[in-house]
Amino acid sequence: RGEKETEEFKIDTLGGFASMKKSSSAATPSRTPQHTKTPPRQAARVPVPVKPNKAQKRESKTPIIIVPASLSSLINLFNVRDFLQDNRYITAQEKQAQGYRKQPEVTISRKRDLVEINLLRGHAAPATGENQVVTIPYRIIDCPQRLEHKDWERVVAVLLSGPSWQFKAGLV
Helix, strand or coil, X not given: CHHHHHHHHCCCCCCCHHHCCECCCCECCCCCCCCCCCCCCCCCCCCCCCCCCHHXXXXXXXXXXXXXXXXXXXXXXXXXXXXXXXXXXXXXXXXXXXXCCCCCEEEEEEEEEHHHHHHHCCCCCCCCCCXXXXXXXXXXXXXXHHCCHHHHHHEEEECCCCCHHHHHHCCC
């Protein structure tokens, strides 16, 4: 049925766009059927993700807290986790006696109510009334010289023990 009905129209059902010829006046299909096979279609190329280099590296948004480096300070890297994360105070001397060693930095996690965070940022509270709790990590250091210029935007707190020499390290 198909070939007899389309014979007078001279439609090439086996060829593709390769069987079409351009005429000088307009692009119209060829009146003579060409029975050439078109090459098989190649699979579409899927873009390969590019690994980020140092220039494309995602910047951290983790808030930073700076604590005193002195062992005589009430809060330092020895006991800051107990104080800020676990809500209990243990002296640095007690932590040393328990065998803890000073780390170059400490990461703690604090749970915050998402509604409270949004209100602090000036966003409206959700109408659902459901409280969602999120965990926010904080990076705690005692050596501000390790910070790069761009890191100072993320400093959310600086704990000081009082002596003026602490300001000579680039805090101001």
